[in-house]
Amino acid sequence: MMDLLKQIQIVLVETSHSGNIGSTARAMKTMGLSHLRLVSPKQEIDEQAIALSAGAKDLLEQAQVFNSFDQAIADCQLVIGTSARLRHLQSSLIEPRACGELAIQRAIQGKVAIVFGRERVGLTNEELLKCHYHLNVPTNAEYGSLNLAMAVQLVSYEVRMAWLNFSKNLQKSPQNSPLVEKANINYPSAESLEHFFNHTERLYRELGFIRNDAVMLKLRRLYQRCELETAELNLLRGMLTSVEKKIHQD
Amino acid sequence: MMDLLKQIQIVLVETSHSGNIGSTARAMKTMGLSHLRLVSPKQEIDEQAIALSAGAKDLLEQAQVFNSFDQAIADCQLVIGTSARLRHLQSSLIEPRACGELAIQRAIQGKVAIVFGRERVGLTNEELLKCHYHLNVPTNAEYGSLNLAMAVQLVSYEVRMAWLNFSKNLQKSPQNSPLVEKANINYPSAESLEHFFNHTERLYRELGFIRNDAVMLKLRRLYQRCELETAELNLLRGMLTSVEKKIHQD
Numbered sequence: 001m002m003d004l005l006k007q008i009q010i011v012l013v014e015t016s017h018s019g020n021i022g023s024t025a026r027a028m029k030t031m032g033l034s035h036l037r038l039v040s041p042k043q044e045i046d047e048q049a050i051a052l053s054a055g056a057k058d059l060l061e062q063a064q065v066f067n068s069f070d071q072a073i074a075d076c077q078l079v080i081g082t083s084a085r086l087r088h089l090q091s092s093l094i095e096p097r098a099c100g101e102l103a104i105q106r107a108i109q110g111k112v113a114i115v116f117g118r119e120r121v122g123l124t125n126e127e128l129l130k131c132h133y134h135l136n137v138p139t140n141a142e143y144g145s146l147n148l149a150m151a152v153q154l155v156s157y158e159v160r161m162a163w164l165n166f167s168k169n170l171q172k173s174p175q176n177s178p179l180v181e182k183a184n185i186n187y188p189s190a191e192s193l194e195h196f197f198n199h200t201e202r203l204y205r206e207l208g209f210i211r212n213d214a215v216m217l218k219l220r221r222l223y224q225r226c227e228l229e230t231a232e233l234n235l236l237r238g239m240l241t242s243v244e245k246k247i248h249q250d
Numbered sequence: 251m252m253d254l255l256k257q258i259q260i261v262l263v264e265t266s267h268s269g270n271i272g273s274t275a276r277a278m279k280t281m282g283l284s285h286l287r288l289v290s291p292k293q294e295i296d297e298q299a300i301a302l303s304a305g306a307k308d309l310l311e312q313a314q315v316f317n318s319f320d321q322a323i324a325d326c327q328l329v330i331g332t333s334a335r336l337r338h339l340q341s342s343l344i345e346p347r348a349c350g351e352l353a354i355q356r357a358i359q360g361k362v363a364i365v366f367g368r369e370r371v372g373l374t375n376e377e378l379l380k381c382h383y384h385l386n387v388p389t390n391a392e393y394g395s396l397n398l399a400m401a402v403q404l405v406s407y408e409v410r411m412a413w414l415n416f417s418k419n420l421q422k423s424p425q426n427s428p429l430v431e432k433a434n435i436n437y438p439s440a441e442s443l444e445h446f447f448n449h450t451e452r453l454y455r456e457l458g459f460i461r462n463d464a465v466m467l468k469l470r471r472l473y474q475r476c477e478l479e480t481a482e483l484n485l486l487r488g489m490l491t492s493v494e495k496k497i498h499q500d
Binding site: 023026027029030031032054055056096097137138139140143144145146147149150153154157160161164 | 273276277279280281282304305306346347387388389390393394395396397399400403404407410411414
């Protein structure tokens with residue numbers, strides 16, 4: 001069986017303190033995760049990062065650095081965003097346990113990004129909109145100040161627990177696992193989804209239907225929540241193209 | 251309903267770095283835990299500890315400091331010990347999720363200690379023997395270097411999850427909860443249990459039955475694993491006393 005844990009990409013966006021990057025690497029490695037992605041970190045991987053990574057220096061050396069959020073998630077089929085400011089995103093909120101299960105379930109199919117925002121301000125609304133799910137750690141209502149690397153530790157732990165459970169269940173009944181059945185479904189990459197949204201917006205602006213941002217916000221929420229499959233996406237894009245052909249032929 | 255989270259005592263034994271005490275306080279508070287106990291910390295609560303505690307300085311101010319492990323757990327009815335070197339303690343091992351559920355279940359009755367050992371060497375064998383259960387975080391077999399405060403974060407998170415589930419279930423069916431039924435059972439404090447073990451050893455050494463440590467080790471494991479109830483403890487102590495009376499009257 002392929003190593004599902006290798007499919008999980010931990011993405012840190014514009015991290016301010018290199019020490020947090022080091023502690024994140026250590027936290028990941030204790031739980032068997034190995035793929036770290038950094039979007040425009042404010043400090044490079046320095047002495048402080050290496051010191052706090054303890055024996056997880058290899059993760060720092062292999063970390064991929066990206067210039068944009070979009071690039072960092074482009075090849076991932078599921079994107080889970082986490083931020084302290086998520087209370088308004090009711091419909092797509094999940095807790096760490098569900099996040100771990102979902103990540104492992106979808107890792108059978110492709111890469112999964114779990115994205116952690118900036119230390120103080122989290123992810124931007126634009127970034128949150130590009131996530132299928134939004135992770136909410138049910139912290140103390142009076143004190144929710146979870147350190148970045150601590151949050152990574154919790155989520156990595158739940159991913160590992162889900163992976164251990166999955167491996168155990170697979171040994172018991174390899175044929176009947178609902179996860180194996182779900183493995184036959186093909187999901188599009190974040191990049192493909194983005195092309196679809198851009199295609200939609202372009203067409204419907206041209207049509208005069210879209211005049212402000214509200215429509216696309218609603219469409220994004222809809223399609224991300226329903227976890228669009230590749231076949232469905234192809235269908236939807238085919239529909240867009242058919243409309244385009246029609247309006248451009250006249 | 252009383253606040254079960256207040257029953258949970260996080261105990262750090264001979265912590266080397268004050269920063270870890272600060273990070274532990276922060277980790278606890280994010281999950282709604284408030285009671286921190288320190289056994290002979292190697293460094294006092296200093297600037298570093300306060301800095302890393304972020305907004306959890308109140309936990310540091312209220313932390314209780316003890317000179318011995320025994321004193322720190324004396325008033326607790328359930329003691330869960332955690333250490334990196336636990337592989338040999340097969341029968342009493344639990345994972346963080348079960349630890350959280352057990353802690354909340356027993357918090358209905360009395361105080362629960364969750365004990366974390368020294369950064370490098372964990373808990374001593376003697377200390378481990380005084381724990382009812384032993385917590386094992388299922389880390390990466392090739393890299394299990396979990397930071398102390400990270401371990402506290404994981405365990406505190408599982409305690410909180412169990413507490414949230416318990417509160418939810420209680421609202422659904424307050425009368426039928428198995429946990430509420432279990433609340434009618436009375437469990438002895440660690441101190442009472444220790445008196446019992448000492449009483450037993452004293453008597454059986456006097457009787458010439460105990461000549462080395464092996465017997466008491468086995469008895470401790472037995473009674474701790476079965477979670478002796480107060481009524482049972484009283485019965486056993488009554489039995490010891492009856493033997494004593496008999497042998498001393500001649």
